[in-house]
Structure formats: structure tokens, C-alpha cells
Amino acid sequence: MKYRKLGNTDLDVSLIGLGTMTYGEQNSEADAHAQLDLALELGVNLVDTAEMYPVPPSAATQGLTEQYIGTWLARSGRRQDIVLASKVAGPQRDPKRPGHIRDGATSLDRKNLEQALHDSLRRLQTDYLDLYQLHWPDRSTVTFGQRSYPWKEEDTVPIEETLEVLQEFVRQGKVRHIGVSNETPWGVARFLELARHRSLPLIATIQNPYNLLNRVFEEGLSEFCHYDGLGLLAYSPLAMGVLTGKYDHGARPEKGRLTLYERFRRYDGPNAREAALAYNELARRHGLTPTQLALAWVNQQAFTSSNLIGATTLEQLRENIASVDVTLDHELIAAVNDIHGRYPNPAP
Numbered sequence: 001m002k003y004r005k006l007g008n009t010d011l012d013v014s015l016i017g018l019g020t021m022t023y024g025e026q027n028s029e030a031d032a033h034a035q036l037d038l039a040l041e042l043g044v045n046l047v048d049t050a051e052m053y054p055v056p057p058s059a060a061t062q063g064l065t066e067q068y069i070g071t072w073l074a075r076s077g078r079r080q081d082i083v084l085a086s087k088v089a090g091p092q093r094d095p096k097r098p099g100h101i102r103d104g105a106t107s108l109d110r111k112n113l114e115q116a117l118h119d120s121l122r123r124l125q126t127d128y129l130d131l132y133q134l135h136w137p138d139r140s141t142v143t144f145g146q147r148s149y150p151w152k153e154e155d156t157v158p159i160e161e162t163l164e165v166l167q168e169f170v171r172q173g174k175v176r177h178i179g180v181s182n183e184t185p186w187g188v189a190r191f192l193e194l195a196r197h198r199s200l201p202l203i204a205t206i207q208n209p210y211n212l213l214n215r216v217f218e219e220g221l222s223e224f225c226h227y228d229g230l231g232l233l234a235y236s237p238l239a240m241g242v243l244t245g246k247y248d249h250g251a252r253p254e255k256g257r258l259t260l261y262e263r264f265r266r267y268d269g270p271n272a273r274e275a276a277l278a279y280n281e282l283a284r285r286h287g288l289t290p291t292q293l294a295l296a297w298v299n300q301q302a303f304t305s306s307n308l309i310g311a312t313t314l315e316q317l318r319e320n321i322a323s324v325d326v327t328l329d330h331e332l333i334a335a336v337n338d339i340h341g342r343y344p345n346p347a348p
Contacts, residue, residue: 004305005231006046006130006177006205007231008231011176014046015304015324016299016321017046017233017308018036019308021050021053023065024065025064026054031312039317040082044321046083046306048086048207048233049066050088050135051066051101051119051120051135052089052098053065057100058100066086071125073124085130085132085233086132087181088113088120090106090108092104096263102115107156107157109161109165113165114165117169128174128176130177131177132166133179133205136181137180139154139156141182142184145266160198166178166200167201177205179203180205181207182208188221188230189224205305206232207232208232208235209235209348211234211236211237211238211347212279212294214236216348217232225302233308234298234301234304235308237294239267240257242273243291243293244289244291245283245284248277266347269347275339275343279339282332291320291323292319292322292323295320295323296326296327297328300327
């Protein structure tokens with residue numbers, strides 16, 4: 001395994017991080033424990049979860065992912081061996097965001113942040129988180145497949161108020177570092193500005209989608225990583241499986257996420273399918289699996305702190321983790337960029 005700093009912190013995290021959103025939906029508690037055991041055996045130390053998980057979110061399963069990690073921690077006694085990250089849900093401003101958590105009262109204000117952290121710590125059976133992240137902004141943004149800014153008037157919790165509560169969590173020892181997720185350049189700039197001018201905690205990481213079908217992160221947010229030391233926690237590096245090749249030529253594997261769930265359709269548009277096929281065929285011509293190419297691309301970016309992979313089987317998990325040993329040469333990188341030029345960001 002290879003390790004990098006968790007953004008601007010002193011924590012070393014594995015280049016491959018374990019994403020857990022399938023625990024409680026596609027994976028049982030026993031599956032979750034087996035994945036955690038194998039991941040640590042192979043050198044993974046970053047485990048990322050969220051109060052909203054599993055995905056797709058529902059009232060019946062909400063919190064099971066953290067609960068399964070908590071029972072593993074209690075059984076294994078390995079809390080000190082992992083960097084544990086979780087996320088607090090933001091407000092429901094579109095149909096895909098959950099409305100059942102705290103009966104829809106999920107604005108990033110004091111009351112909800114305190115309740116969310118308390119509940120996550122209880123489910124995880126720990127008294128602190130190494131990284132606590134805002135799962136999505138309190139305001140409407142260009143995220144989750146939107147391509148144009150949603151101009152609208154809305155009531156939002158000021159970022160300064162959110163940061164003040166997070167500062168208290170840090171002072172109390174319940175949270176070591178903070179981060180954002182599904183955030184925009186304007187949002188990151190505002191978090192950094194307020195932290196520096198008001199002596200509030202600096203965000204350390206940005207957990208956003210990043211993959212061969214969605215390189216939007218490079219266009220604005222990567223510059224904050226360069227100059228402010230932030231680190232990307234890349235999610236959906238395989239574009240919900242589209243970059244594994246299993247959906248090529250219209251295939252619909254029985255247990256595939258695109259087969260099972262409607263919410264991931266932004267990875268299934270005509271341009272996304274054509275681009276994915278081009279990348280997958282490129283990998284095969286160079287003696288790689290599509291998975292190896294897609295994950296190695298994310299691994300090699302200087303702004304990546306950790307590449308958050310998800311798996312439903314131990315075989316998938318092994319292949320994903322082994323991507324740390326794959327290096328893309330200049331010829332292959334040039335070929336990737338050529339495809340990107342023809343199909344720029346078809347699945348943002």
C-alpha cells in the first residue's frame with residue numbers, strides 16, 4: 001500500500017480508501033466485516049462512511065452502514081488502526097436527497113450538527129472521528145449531475161455558523177479534522193476565507209466525484225489542493241461500475257448498481273456510455289483491465305489524498321486495492337486525454 005497525507009493534516013492515509021455505502025443494502029453485516037478485515041490486511045487504513053448510508057437512502061436502512069462498522073470496531077478492537085471518516089447530511093433540496101433523517105430537519109445548524117455527530121458516534125461505537133465532513137452544502141449548487149447553476153432565493157445556514165459548531169467539536173476532542181463534500185470552488189474559497197479571518201478550523205479535504213467520465217474537479221478545485229494543501233477524497237472513481245467494463249455494449253449484469261437503482265442514471269447517458277467504452281477498450285489494448293486503468297488514473301493525480309473505492313465482493317475489493325501497483329505511462333496518459341478531448345465530462 002502507498003500512503004499520503006490527509007490533505008493539510010499530519011495524518012497518513014492509504015492511497016486506496018474503503019468506501020462503505022453498500023453496507024446495509026448490497027452487503028450484509030458479515031460482508032461488511034469481511035471487507036474491513038481484508039482491507040486492513042492489505043494496508044488500507046482510511047474508512048469512509050456517512051449517517052445517510054447505505055445508498056440508495058431509505059428510512060428502513062439509514063444508519064446501518066455506521067452500525068456495521070461499529071460492531072466491527074467492537075469485535076476487532078482496531079479503532080487505533082484506522083482513520084475513520086463520516087459525513088453529516090445536508091438539507092433536502094432535491095428529490096434524491098433524503099427527507100427521513102431527523103424528519104427532514106438536516107440544515108447544517110447547531111441543533112442538527114450536534115444530533116448528527118452524537119448519533120454517528122453512538123452507531124460507530126467510538127468517541128471521536130478523525131474526519132467529519134459536510135455531505136453536501138446547505139445551499140443549492142451545481143452538483144449531482146446538474147450542469148447549470150440553480151439561481152434561486154433560499155434560506156441557508158451561514159457557513160460561519162456551521163464552522164463555529166465544528167470548531168467546538170474539535171475543541172471537545174470529538175472530531176480531529178473537518179472536510180467538505182460535493183462542494184464547489186466558491187464554497188471552498190468561502191470556508192478557507194472564514195477560517196483564516198475568524199480563527200475557525202480549516203477544512204482539510206474535499207470529497208467529490210472524480211473519474212474518467214467526470215474530471216470537473218481539475219477545472220477549479222484542484223488549484224485549492226495545490227496552493228492550500230487540501231486533499232481530494234475521490235468518490236465514484238469507477239463511475240458506479242461503468243468504468244469496469246461490465247456495462248459495455250448495453251450489458252446489464254443482474255446485481256449491477258445501474259441495473260438495480262435509478263438514481264445513478266447520470267452515468268448511463270449516450271455520451272457516458274460511448275466514452276466509457278473507449279476507455280475500457282483502451283485499457284484492454286494496453287493489457288490492463290478497465291478497472292485498473294480507471295483507478296490508476298485517480299491514484300496518479302497529485303491532488304488525490306485517497307481514492308475511495310466501493311465493492312460488493314471480496315474479489316472486487318482485491319482488484320481495486322491492487323490498483324496501487326499500476327502505473328500509467330506517458331503514452332497511455334496521452335491516449336486517455338485524447339478520449340477526454342472527444343468526450344469531456346459526460347457524467348458530471
